[in-house]
Each structure stands twice: as structure tokens, then as C-alpha cells.
Amino acid sequence: MPNLILIAGMAFVTYFPRLLPLLVLPGRMLPPFLRRFLSFIPYTALGALIIPGVVEAVPGHPSVSLAGVTVAAVCAWYKGGLILPVAVAVITVFLLLSGWGG
Amino acid sequence: MPGGGKNKTGGLATAKTGRKLGARDGFLAGAPVFIGYFSAAVAFGVLARAGGISLRESFLFSALVFAGASQFMALNLLQAQIAAVEIILATLLVNSRHLVMSAALAARLPEKRSWLILPAAFGVTDETFAVAATREQSFGPVFLLSLGVTAYSGWVGGTVTGYLLGTTLPPALQNSMGIALYAMFAAILIPEFKKTRHALFLATGAGILHTVLTWGGFFSPGWNLIAAMVLSAALGACFFKEKGGVKERCPI
Numbered sequence: 516m517p518n519l520i521l522i523a524g525m526a527f528v529t530y531f532p533r534l535l536p537l538l539v540l541p542g543r544m545l546p547p548f549l550r551r552f553l554s555f556i557p558y559t560a561l562g563a564l565i566i567p568g569v570v571e572a573v574p575g576h577p578s579v580s581l582a583g584v585t586v587a588a589v590c591a592w593y594k595g596g597l598i599l600p601v602a603v604a605v606i607t608v609f610l611l612l613s614g615w616g617g
Numbered sequence: 618m619p620g621g622g623k624n625k626t627g628g629l630a631t632a633k634t635g636r637k638l639g640a641r642d643g644f645l646a647g648a649p650v651f652i653g654y655f656s657a658a659v660a661f662g663v664l665a666r667a668g669g670i671s672l673r674e675s676f677l678f679s680a681l682v683f684a685g686a687s688q689f690m691a692l693n694l695l696q697a698q699i700a701a702v703e704i705i706l707a708t709l710l711v712n713s714r715h716l717v718m719s720a721a722l723a724a725r726l727p728e729k730r731s732w733l734i735l736p737a738a739f740g741v742t743d744e745t746f747a748v749a750a751t752r753e754q755s756f757g758p759v760f761l762l763s764l765g766v767t768a769y770s771g772w773v774g775g776t777v778t779g780y781l782l783g784t785t786l787p788p789a790l791q792n793s794m795g796i797a798l799y800a801m802f803a804a805i806l807i808p809e810f811k812k813t814r815h816a817l818f819l820a821t822g823a824g825i826l827h828t829v830l831t832w833g834g835f836f837s838p839g840w841n842l843i844a845a846m847v848l849s850a851a852l853g854a855c856f857f858k859e860k861g862g863v864k865e866r867c868p869i
Binding site for chain 1 (some may be wrong): 648649652653670674677678681682683684687688691695701702704705706708709712713714715716717718719720721722723724726727728729730734735737738739741743746747748750751789790792793794795796797799800801802803804805806807808809810811815816819820821822823824825826827828831832842845846847849850851853854855857858859867
């Protein structure tokens with residue numbers, strides 16, 4: 516089963532980077548620069564995860580993708596939460612795609 | 618807790634700020650991730666079956682690796698007859714971003730050690746990280762673990778569901794699901810702009826940098842993301858300093 520070896524290898528190289536900092540870092544006094552750097556990672560990670568990938572969220576339909584994520588953003592700004600913005604985005608995209616085919 | 622209604626926040630007596638997040642909070646925070654993962658994993662199950670992967674192996678992919686992007690990548694590379702060693706190496710490169718994310722979470726964890734961090738670390742993904750790291754309250758491994766378990770069950774459950782009956786889903790619905798995780802990222806990020814002005818600059822900067830790196834084809838896709846994330850956070854740490862902080866030299 517060559518695929519099982521592949522899966523085991525992928526499992527190891529995925530788990531290791533997730534585990535290492537959580538084992539080593541808690542309780543250490545980090546220099547202020549590093550602490551600030553780590554506190555900014557959530558924002559930069561989210562920015563880089565969304566842009567530019569969102570354009571291809573719905574393959575072949577960049578404008579539909581942007582419409583979907585914009586609706587989610589507006590909904591999250593005014594209402595907060597996660598489930599509602601995601602549901603509204605999925606429904607928007609579904610309706611736009613259904614209209615696309617005529 | 619009877620009589621908790623007097624609380625000014627209007628919620629349950631336990632819903633005070635400054636409280637440490639626990640197991641229940643993790644499950645609640647994980648609910649939207651569950652939904653997003655379930656639908657994304659259905660797509661993985663469908664593609665795995667189409668690629669000739671057995672049900673057992675598809676299940677093991679999701680159950681043992683639990684990393685969306687690299688699992689889709691592995692399917693592509695398997696189709697292209699790429700050697701396992703190369704696929705594993707590519708996986709390591711793509712998933713190294715979790716090193717940075719786990720470090721950001723670790724900086725917020727309490728000093729007290731717990732073995733629960735071992736299973737909790739397995740649950741660190743882009744999505745669970747984003748959900749946890751943007752919470753203002755403090756949390757420990759219990760919160761991370763219950764958040765991870767919720768997301769994990771969506772991912773594994775969706776994989777099996779997609780494998781077994783995915784092809785019967787209408788294509789328009791399958792395509793619409795692609796927006797779910799991006800919508801969730803946006804819904805996590807946007808309210809942060811109200812909390813700190815740094816968030817907008819940092820997120821936009823990282824997005825622009827990622828776009829430039831991607832278009833320029835500077836590194837492999839996984840490394841473009843890591844470079845954008847790390848460089849913009851480092852630049853931000855140089856420019857945005859706490860008021861009255863000590864003078865320090867910027868390392869970059």
C-alpha cells in the first residue's frame with residue numbers, strides 16, 4: 516500500500532510544525548518585537564489567505580466570488596458572527612450561478 | 618446558575634469578559650468551521666473517489682493529515698504520478714505556515730503545561746487558528762482541543778459523505794460551497810478592523826504582498842503565503858509600536 520506510506524509521511528510533516536511551537540514557547544518571556552510580531556500574525560495570515568485566492572473561490576467566476584465574499588464582509592461588519600455571513604455568501608453565489616446558466 | 622439575569626451584559630452570568638474560554642466555547646466557536654469544513658471535505662471525498670483512491674485511504678487522508686490544501690494538492694500530484702517523497706516534501710513546505718500560526722497561539726497560552734496540548738496541536742489549521750487567535754478572552758489547551766475536535770469531525774465526516782454520495786449533489790451547489798471558507802475568513806477579519814486600526818493595514822498589506830509574490834511567481838504557492846504573512850507582520854512590528862515602549866532596533 517504505497518498510499519499508506521504517503522499518508523503517514525504527510526501526517527508526520529503536518530503535525531510536527533503544528534506541535535513544536537506549542538511545546539516550546541508557552542511560558543517563555545519573548546522579546547517585545549517578537550511578541551508584537553506574533554500578535555500581528557492573525558491579521559496578516561487572514562489577509563494573505565483571502566487575497567488573492569478569493570478571486571478563484573468559485574472556479575471560473577471571479578466576479579461571483581468577489582460578490583460572495585463582499586456580501587459576507589458587509590454582513591459580518593453589521594451583524595457579526597460567522598454562520599450568518601457564510602450562509603448568506605453561499606446563497607448569494609448559488610443564486611448568481613443559477614442565474615448564470617439562464 | 619440561578620439569578621444570573623441581573624448581569625448587565627444581558628447574557629448568562631458566565632458570559633463575562635475576562636473569563637477564560639473553555640470546552641463549551643470551543644464547540645460553539647467550532648460550529649461555523651464544522652459547516653465550512655464539511656462542505657469542503659465533501660469536495661475532497663468526491664475528487665478522491667474520482668482519482669481512484671479507496672474509501673479507507675480517503676478516510677485516513679482526512680483523519681491523519683487533516684490539512685485541506687495539502688490533501689487536495691496530494692490528489693493532484695498522485696494523478697500526475699509524482700513520487701511519494703516529493704509529495705511529502707511539498708506537504709511540509711505548504712504546512713510550515715502552521716509553525717508560525719502555532720507560535721502565535723503559543724504566545725497566548727498559559728505557562729502551565731498540559732498533555733492536552735498534544736491532541737490540541739493536531740487541530741491547528743488556518744481556520745481554527747483564525748477563530749482562536751482573534752478571541753479577546755484568554756484560553757488554554759481545552760478550548761483549542763474542543764475547537765479542533767469540532768472542526769475535525771466536520772472534515773472527516775464530510776470526506777466520507779462526499780466519497781459515498783458526493784456525485785449525486787447538484788454541481789451548482791458544489792460550486793457554491795467553494796465560497797464558504799473564504800466567507801468565513803472575511804467574517805473573522807472584518808470585525809477586527811473595528812478593534813484596532815493596525816488590523817486593516819496588516820491584512821491589506823499581507824494581501825497585496827501575497828498577490829505580488831503570486832503573480833511574480835517568486836516561490837512555490839505555499840512559500841508565497843508564508844513569506845507574505847511573515848514579512849508583513851515583521852514590517853508591522855517595526856512600524857506599529859506601543860506608546861511609551863522602550864527603544865529597540867528593527868531586525869529587518
